Amino acid sequence: MSLDRQIRRLERRAARLAALHPPAPEPAGIGWAAALAEVGPLLASAAGRDALAAYADHDQQVRQFYAQLWPPGGAARRQIEDPELKPAATVLFFARLPPDLRARAADPAALACGGWANKWIGRLANLISRIPPDVSPDLLRRLAAPFADSPPDQDVWEEVCLGCGLRRPFWPDYPWHGAPCGHCGGTRMTLPYADPGGGEWRELARRELAAVGRAGGAARAKPRRAAAPPESKPPGG
Ligand SMILES: [Zn+2]
Numbered sequence: 001m002s003l004d005r006q007i008r009r010l011e012r013r014a015a016r017l018a019a020l021h022p023p024a025p026e027p028a029g030i031g032w033a034a035a036l037a038e039v040g041p042l043l044a045s046a047a048g049r050d051a052l053a054a055y056a057d058h059d060q061q062v063r064q065f066y067a068q069l070w071p072p073g074g075a076a077r078r079q080i081e082d083p084e085l086k087p088a089a090t091v092l093f094f095a096r097l098p099p100d101l102r103a104r105a106a107d108p109a110a111l112a113c114g115g116w117a118n119k120w121i122g123r124l125a126n127l128i129s130r131i132p133p134d135v136s137p138d139l140l141r142r143l144a145a146p147f148a149d150s151p152p153d154q155d156v157w158e159e160v161c162l163g164c165g166l167r168r169p170f171w172p173d174y175p176w177h178g179a180p181c182g183h184c185g186g187t188r189m190t191l192p193y194a195d196p197g198g199g200e201w202r203e204l205a206r207r208e209l210a211a212v213g214r215a216g217g218a219a220r221a222k223p224r225r226a227a228a229p230p231e232s233k234p235p236g237g
Contacts, residue, residue, distance in 0.1 A: 029084060029085050029087060029088030029089075029209050029210055029212055029213070030087050030088050030091070030212055030213035031087055032056040032059070032060060032087045034087070034213050035056070035087035035088065035090050035091050035212075035213075036049075036052065036053060036056055038091045038095070038212075038213065039052060039090060039091055039094045039095075040052075042094050042095065042099075042102060043094075043102060043103070043106050044099075044103060045103065045106070047106075048102075048103060048106030048107070049106070051106050051107055051108045051111055052090075052106050052111070054108065054111075055090075055111040055118070056087070056090075059086050059087075085124075085125040085126075085127075085209050086121060086122075086125040088125075088209040088210070088212035088213065089121050089122075089124035089125035089209060090121050091212045091213070092124060092131060092208065092209065092212060093105070093117070093120055093121050093124055093131065094106070096131045096133070096135065096137075096140065097137075097140065097144065098137040098138075098140060098141045100141070101140075101141060101144055101145075101148060104117075104148050105117035105120075105148070109152055110148070112152070114152055114153075115152055116144075116147040116148050116150070116152075116156075117148075119147070120144075120147065120167070123160075123167060123192055124205070124209070125209070127202050127205050127206055127209075128160065128192045128193060129160045129165050129166070129167035129192060129205075130164065130165025130166065130167075130201050130202075130204065130205040130208070131165075131166065131167075132164050132165070132166060132183055132184070132201075132204075133208065135166060135183050136183075139182045139183060142182075143166070143167070143168045143169065143182070146169040146174070147169060156169045156171075157169065157170040157171055158170050158191070158192060159189040159190065159191060159192075160189065160190050160191070160192050161181040161183070161184060161186045161188070161189055162186060162188040162189065162190055162199045162201075163181055163184040163185070163186025163188065163199070163201070164181060164183050164184040164186060164201050165199065165201035165202065165204070165205055166181060166182075166183050166184070167192070168181075168182075170189075170191075
């Protein structure tokens with residue numbers, strides 16, 4: 001038998017073996033106990049930690065409810081939301097927020113269904129937005145403040161940068177309206193839940209969430225301290 005034929009036979013055999021033993025899926029991220037242990041030290045107040053624990057409890061109940069309705073891994077379930085990634089998304093959200101906004105996010109109203117922190121964590125867990133690890137705390141504060149300031153019953157429109165996945169409030173009154181992304185300079189924006197256009201940032205977002213809780217994971221990467229000088233970038237956008 002020629003060498004070429006032997007190689008082809010081996011390749012076919014390897015393909016059959018690979019089909020029998022598909023690679024294990026990547027872990028979907030950490031659980032709630034580990035997430036609370038990571039976020040707890042970031043919160044100054046016991047009330048904040050209690051609010052976060054209640055949020056985790058509620059999410060676990062929802063997760064159980066979903067598991068009964070749709071078996072894990074089913075396509076229908078994934079289209080609705082990806083609750084496996086919510087603990088990791090919660091860690092990333094709190095780790096990257098500036099401390100003053102952390103305290104405002106660890107609040108029962110902000111974490112309730114429809115609250116600004118709840119929505120932001122949901123967008124992260126569903127990979128329809130991302131907080132890049134090196135985003136400046138000052139930029140994040142300016143983009144998050146309109147969400148945090150709005151009353152819970154009032155929806156803030158939003159858009160997502162197709163270059164990096166950063167989310168920002170969307171309204172003609174905002175100073176960054178129509179301006180490039182204040183983080184990556186990208187000019188293409190989309191609405192969350194619209195077709196994300198295959199942005200590479202979604203794969204980054206998935207990897208960043210999967211890395212949460214591991215040594216040297218993304219959540220431990222400290223955000224940049226220095227904000228960009230105002231004249232070098234449009235305000236917040
Ligand atoms: Zn961007």
